Amino acid sequence: MFTIGEFAVLGRVSVRMLRHYDGIGLLHPAVVDPHTGYRYYRAAQLGRLNRVVALKDLGLTLEQVRAVLDDEVDANELRGMLRLRRAQLAAQVAADTARLARIAARLRMLETEGRMTTEDVVLKEIPAVRIAEVTAVAASYETPDIGPVIQPLYPELFRRLDEAHVGLTGPAIAWYEPEGGGEAVVVHAGATVGVDPGPDQGFAVVDLPAVPTAATIVHHGAMDEVEASMQVLARWIEENGWRAEGYAREVYLEYCQDEPEKGVTELQIPVSRR
Template sequence: MFTIGDFARLGRVSVRMLRHYDSIGLLRPASVDPHTGYRFYRADQLRRLNRVIALKELGLTLEQVRAIVDDAVDVAELRGMLRLRRSQLAEQLAADTARLTAVEARLRMIESEGRMTTQEVVLKEIVPVRVAELTAVAPSYQGEDIGPVIQPLYPELFRRLAGAGITPAGPSIAWYEPAPGDDGDAVVVHAGVTVGAGAEAASDVAVVDLPAVRTAATIIHHGPMDDVEQSMQVLARWIEDNGYRTDGFAREVYLDYCPDAPEKGVTELQLAVHRD
């Protein structure tokens, strides 16, 4: 058998941790010297220690760990738990990354305040356009909610268009509207691409006519859509300064779509406006 120090080194844990595990009944020593109180462990106890550490690293509490190891969890079950936890951590990482990206974008927006002028806004009429589209629902109009929803739609849309023999005839266009029957912030995300006037809907691709917009306040946004709030707020200032109103949902016309280099992207933002 091994002393607690030797066993700790073999298991790559601390002596203090082993003492704690003993105190809560998670990993008892194989024997305790009645005179000195020294703890001794057997080599086969490393199996239990390995399971305890693995489960603890998966984010379980020590009480949960004890319940599982006492029920003799096997390697296959541990592997399944690992896959589940890996998936959860990947989702958490993606969410945290999106949140950090949004914060960085807001910081850049704050830093650029006053540098973008409303002189860049152009008021114009938007002509009707026929588009092929796919749709999905996002929890809100916030960038961190829109991005993960709209990004997979475009590759799928182009795949379906190729299968249907429909050739894009112009830029991609995204637009948004409140989700029907939802009293919260959910929005319907429309991912579209311009097609010819003669294009018809296929079995798995909708083709719709986007109506004309008589009066739209527009601005050219350069760079990634993570920074689009900067341009949107320039539009907001112009709309207010000129006595217009808008619902806040912009069409996004991707004049130069660069998924592999979003910093090179060029997007026209179009906000329908009106006066009371």
């Protein structure tokens, strides 16, 4: 037999953890000296310890581990537990991957600060335009909330336009407006068309009004990195005595669904004199 310290080394766990497993009935020592209270384990118990560690690493709680090892959970229930854990881990990996991408985008934005200047801002009139659009609601204006909402909207819009045999007459245009009084945002994914509104089209036909004066800038690259261009645009508006009004538009001069880093987008913000 092995002392608790020796068994901990063999099983690659801590003595504290073995005491905890004993306390909750997950792995009792083979023998406890009645006089000293010392715990002793047999080599055969390493198998149960290894299963405990393996199941715990899968994300099961210690109570679930105990139920599995004591045959209180049948094979179907165990498969269900593991499938649920697999789904949870996949969601976590996807969230972490998206977070890494946002961090990388922020780093690139910081590295490019100063390369684009307010000289790139153009003040111009925006004519009225008719768009076909589909909409959805995002939790906020933040990129992590907007991105997952708007990205599937355009493939769906283009599919519906194709089914309706409606061709594009100009670029895709996105714009956003508050939903109610909270932080939620209505995301409008539109494309320039020349058709009249009709029933059962699968999309809305909307006339965006003309904008007498808009401050604009052309953003090159993925929209995850648009903040740098927005900063330049905001600085120009402030420095030149203008006031932002209405809702900003994103006009996709080159829409690249599969290669967003190749995208070219004009940002348009309606402005008026202070």
